[in-house]
Amino acid sequence: MKKIITFFIKNRILVAILLLLALSSWSTVALASANAVVVESNSVNVRVGPGLAYANMGQVKKGDKLAILAEKNKWYQVRLSGDKIGWVASWLIDNTDVSSTTNKVGIVKVPNTTVFKNADANSNVLGTIEQSQKVTIMYQESDWTQILYNGTAGWVKSAFIQGTQETSGSSTTSNTSNTTSDNDIKTVTVTQPNTKLRIDPDQNGRVIKTVKVGKQFDYLSKDGKWYKVRDSDGSIGYVASWVVTVSGTKSAVKSAATNISEATIVIDPGHGGDDSGAESKQSTYEKSFTLAYAKAIKQQLEQTGARVILTRSGDDSQSLGDRARLSSKKQADAFISLHFDSSAQADAGSGVTTYYYNKDKDGQLADSLNSQLKGLAIGNRGTAQKDLYVLHYNSQPSVLIELGYINSKEDYKYINSNTYKQQVAKDVTNGLKNYFK
Numbered sequence: 001m002k003k004i005i006t007f008f009i010k011n012r013i014l015v016a017i018l019l020l021l022a023l024s025s026w027s028t029v030a031l032a033s034a035n036a037v038v039v040e041s042n043s044v045n046v047r048v049g050p051g052l053a054y055a056n057m058g059q060v061k062k063g064d065k066l067a068i069l070a071e072k073n074k075w076y077q078v079r080l081s082g083d084k085i086g087w088v089a090s091w092l093i094d095n096t097d098v099s100s101t102t103n104k105v106g107i108v109k110v111p112n113t114t115v116f117k118n119a120d121a122n123s124n125v126l127g128t129i130e131q132s133q134k135v136t137i138m139y140q141e142s143d144w145t146q147i148l149y150n151g152t153a154g155w156v157k158s159a160f161i162q163g164t165q166e167t168s169g170s171s172t173t174s175n176t177s178n179t180t181s182d183n184d185i186k187t188v189t190v191t192q193p194n195t196k197l198r199i200d201p202d203q204n205g206r207v208i209k210t211v212k213v214g215k216q217f218d219y220l221s222k223d224g225k226w227y228k229v230r231d232s233d234g235s236i237g238y239v240a241s242w243v244v245t246v247s248g249t250k251s252a253v254k255s256a257a258t259n260i261s262e263a264t265i266v267i268d269p270g271h272g273g274d275d276s277g278a279e280s281k282q283s284t285y286e287k288s289f290t291l292a293y294a295k296a297i298k299q300q301l302e303q304t305g306a307r308v309i310l311t312r313s314g315d316d317s318q319s320l321g322d323r324a325r326l327s328s329k330k331q332a333d334a335f336i337s338l339h340f341d342s343s344a345q346a347d348a349g350s351g352v353t354t355y356y357y358n359k360d361k362d363g364q365l366a367d368s369l370n371s372q373l374k375g376l377a378i379g380n381r382g383t384a385q386k387d388l389y390v391l392h393y394n395s396q397p398s399v400l401i402e403l404g405y406i407n408s409k410e411d412y413k414y415i416n417s418n419t420y421k422q423q424v425a426k427d428v429t430n431g432l433k434n435y436f437k
Ligand SMILES: [Zn+2]
Pocket: 270, 271, 277, 278, 286, 338, 339, 340
């Protein structure tokens, strides 16, 4: 009996911490030094062993200092207050502006998926996400997945998320200089979670503040691969060019090409690699069709003299961030992402839809392409505004076309035919010809 009472007293503090944690909100965890970390916020689970299969022994919260004792299988063994020893996932700890760009991307499988504040269906509801939307996965357990939601973290049932091999970006690629004309740049928009505004244009520069996806700064100048920016509160610092997009006056994004033969077009075959996309009733996959259609479009488009670049030319995975960034890097005059729709139940949907995100930047391209696609054998659902990753984080005029429902018997008949594919290629080419007139 005495033992039990002692145990309760000892653990009272832990219980109190856990209660507090349930109320705390997410932000980041940053490396303080090589062998110690300070938790900046969030409920990071501490487990009795180095893996998700091990029991949860508690959580750590903002301000907690953890000494790293060992590292195993990407987990850190840490000493907690009270000399307790447990394991935390290093990918949560290493959530700095460098490694956060390697977060996995998932796709919401179910319409109006609920986002909860905690990994608990009785916790507060933060909102809902539409089917087929891409989400950044922060952390995953068997039943619950923590995702980035409106700049904070939320939890959705793991069963409602389809994991992909895509990551939310990559910080290691850009040795190509950013060739955007500086005179036109006006606004710098953050595209990666936990982006740091630093005092110097350097990864080790002191952090002034950490900002969320969507945060905007005024552009001041460029220093190597860094942008000098000003926040609305007047603070001035540097952000890495690979975690932001730059947008400016309409002339900054509007094509310089006045004829298709001068234009650079990026065609993005959706999905690829381990991310198969939607499945047809015949067990064929969206990723194969998007690639075949991209190649057909490239072939016809190149006959006009246009320079055509594919985001992938084989069955490999590409992060959504890399796809969108390729468009900026190549200063594409147009970016076209190809997809095929899928309805929750087979044979429940049909039609072609052209999506844009920013009407000013993308609207004309969407209209021009869709007016050609109206002649296709599969019915046309028109153009529509939608917040899709490859459009949202794309500095160039961009659209995403859903070329029919892959799990509809009627649509599939056309999707799987060469005639339809060649007609799509012809329509896209003509749509672009008109766009550049
Ligand atoms: Zn798709």
